Amino acid sequence: MSAVTASDAPKLGLRRLAHEIGPPLAGITGAVAVWAVIAALTTTEGVPSPLETWNAFVAGMADGTIPEATVKTLIRLAFSFALAVAFGTLLGVAFTLNEFARRSLRPLVVALQIVPFVAWVPIAVIWFGATERAVVFVTVVGSFPSVTLATMAAMRQVPPILKRAGRTLGADGWSLYRDVILPAALPGFMAGLQQAWGFAWKALMTAELIIAAAGAIGLGHLLAEEADDMPSLVAVVAVIAVIGVLVDYLVFNRLDRRVRRRRGLLIEG
Amino acid sequence: MSDVITSRLRPAEAPGEGPPKLAVRDLVKTRRSTSGAVVTAVDHVTFDVRLGEFLCLLGPSGCGKTSILNVLAGLDEPTSGEALLDGRPIAGPGPDRAVLFQEPALFPWLSVAGNVDLALKLTGTPASERPDRIRTWLANVGLEAFADVQPHELSAGMRQRAQLARALATEPEVLLGDEPFGALDAQARELLQDEVQRVWLERGGRKTFVFVTHNVREAALLADRVLVMSAAPGRLLEEVRISAPRPRQLDDVLVARVVSDVHELLMREVERARADGSDRPILPQESDR
Numbered sequence: 001m002s003a004v005t006a007s008d009a010p011k012l013g014l015r016r017l018a019h020e021i022g023p024p025l026a027g028i029t030g031a032v033a034v035w036a037v038i039a040a041l042t043t044t045e046g047v048p049s050p051l052e053t054w055n056a057f058v059a060g061m062a063d064g065t066i067p068e069a070t071v072k073t074l075i076r077l078a079f080s081f082a083l084a085v086a087f088g089t090l091l092g093v094a095f096t097l098n099e100f101a102r103r104s105l106r107p108l109v110v111a112l113q114i115v116p117f118v119a120w121v122p123i124a125v126i127w128f129g130a131t132e133r134a135v136v137f138v139t140v141v142g143s144f145p146s147v148t149l150a151t152m153a154a155m156r157q158v159p160p161i162l163k164r165a166g167r168t169l170g171a172d173g174w175s176l177y178r179d180v181i182l183p184a185a186l187p188g189f190m191a192g193l194q195q196a197w198g199f200a201w202k203a204l205m206t207a208e209l210i211i212a213a214a215g216a217i218g219l220g221h222l223l224a225e226e227a228d229d230m231p232s233l234v235a236v237v238a239v240i241a242v243i244g245v246l247v248d249y250l251v252f253n254r255l256d257r258r259v260r261r262r263r264g265l266l267i268e269g
Numbered sequence: 270m271s272d273v274i275t276s277r278l279r280p281a282e283a284p285g286e287g288p289p290k291l292a293v294r295d296l297v298k299t300r301r302s303t304s305g306a307v308v309t310a311v312d313h314v315t316f317d318v319r320l321g322e323f324l325c326l327l328g329p330s331g332c333g334k335t336s337i338l339n340v341l342a343g344l345d346e347p348t349s350g351e352a353l354l355d356g357r358p359i360a361g362p363g364p365d366r367a368v369l370f371q372e373p374a375l376f377p378w379l380s381v382a383g384n385v386d387l388a389l390k391l392t393g394t395p396a397s398e399r400p401d402r403i404r405t406w407l408a409n410v411g412l413e414a415f416a417d418v419q420p421h422e423l424s425a426g427m428r429q430r431a432q433l434a435r436a437l438a439t440e441p442e443v444l445l446g447d448e449p450f451g452a453l454d455a456q457a458r459e460l461l462q463d464e465v466q467r468v469w470l471e472r473g474g475r476k477t478f479v480f481v482t483h484n485v486r487e488a489a490l491l492a493d494r495v496l497v498m499s500a501a502p503g504r505l506l507e508e509v510r511i512s513a514p515r516p517r518q519l520d521d522v523l524v525a526r527v528v529s530d531v532h533e534l535l536m537r538e539v540e541r542a543r544a545d546g547s548d549r550p551i552l553p554q555e556s557d558r
Contacts, residue, residue, distance in 0.1 A: 264421025
């Protein structure tokens with residue numbers, strides 16, 4: 001009995017791992033294969049091959065340009081995203097509490113959500129100059145509307161029965177929000193964060209690409225600098241994509257699954 | 270009519286000493302249907318509930334019994350008339366009146382113990398006393414082994430027990446049940462009914478329970494007094510006092526007799542309503558006016 005269990009455990013672990021990373025791995029391998037074929041049919045200036053790109057990536061890592069830019073970018077991102085989440089959440093809660101604020105300001109937030117990030121770049125430069133502040137402004141404006149709209153939707157969708165239960169248990173005013181409505185809204189809020197993260201990342205790259213902030217090279221800046229070196233350019237794009245996917249998967253997807261599993265909202269096969 | 274129940278055509282003050290724990294005075298509750306029409310859910314209902322009494326509001330679905338309960342809970346306001354707790358108008362929900370909802374309204378982000386803990390926290394129980402109270406109440410409903418389990422992992426019957434523990438842990442004076450066992454299978458329902466009867470008996474004379482049900486057997490098993498309601502718009506048809514000894518079992522001869530008598534009463538009322546040939550109120554309190 002125990003021998004069977006012991007030999008089964010690692011096999012199950014491996015199978016689970018294969019189940020987890022198998023499909024994405026297959027997708028990536030397929031994409032690289034297609035890329036290699038297209039690259040073979042064109043020049044380096046047209047489409048650099050996966051190997052040329054890899055070499056450019058290794059060179060970029062070795063001379064420190066990519067790691068340095070990545071760190072600078074991630075610091076900027078963390079700061080801007082934190083600001084966007086704080087501001088967006090506050091605004092979302094305020095809109096839920098106050099009907100006048102909601103009805104008067106919500107259309108503006110939706111408008112902000114719809115305007116492409118790049119449109120804010122010239123405005124940000126005029127207001128703040130080619131500075132860090134301009135980059136942060138574009139990123140925050142590009143991502144906080146998602147947080148606000150998701151916060152509102154999540155709070156609106158809290159089942160009335162839970163609010164009623166909370167009130168009969170003695171929750172009122174602030175405690176009803178703290179102990180019932182906000183925790184109940186968490187899954188919807190998390191979905192908003194995940195979306196906002198994608199927007200923040202894109203907005204930051206847009207801003208960095210255009211605004212050369214004094215003395216602070218980021219991944220977006222590398223895109224502008226490497227414009228004459230196709231393999232390096234593609235390497236930087238790949239780094240941007242990989243960071244985006246990793247954060248989405250390792251941070252937001254995990255958090256989301258954890259919250260949902262705890263509440264029985266996740267059905268696992 | 271058997272000797273275990275007495276029926277009076279005029280629902281009036283509760284028997285016993287002192288002022289009523291709960292009082293409903295000429296309560297009218299209307300609501301707007303989705304098509305925009307005004308529907309009368311509760312039509313001039315008056316009754317008292319004595320301290321320590323177990324009262325059941327019995328009626329068909331849609332007779333407005335839940336509306337009455339929501340007014341008593343303070344979750345809804347009367348359209349006209351009033352609802353009183355200890356002689357004072359009910360202004361809103363409060364931890365002095367716990368509610369058992371039909372769907373167990375447990376907070377899904379908290380464990381079973383966490384749900385009870387939150388109720389205790391909201392009523393200001395010191396953190397040092399809470400673990401003991403949680404243990405006691407989970408043991409009372411047979412969930413001591415499920416303290417750290419999330420609500421979604423429980424069966425429907427166990428969820429209702431967890432809700433019962435959460436509702437009673439704060440020692441409310443009044444427990445309001447909105448068909449709390451209506452969605453359970455027969456076995457789980459019987460277990461819960463026993464549980465509720467036992468809890469009420471253990472606190473003999475001090476806890477006032479008001480349950481809404483469409484189940485005659487449930488009412489006969491649990492109630493000191495049953496108020497039978499008509500179909501919509503909800504009016505009081507009949508008051509039935511049940512003096513069968515406790516603890517009662519569903520297969521007790523006396524309980525079975527109450528069930529058949531109440532059925533008979535209901536049928537007679539239905540016949541009479543038909544014979545009247547109109548929707549004129551059947552209530553004596555109505556014809557008095």
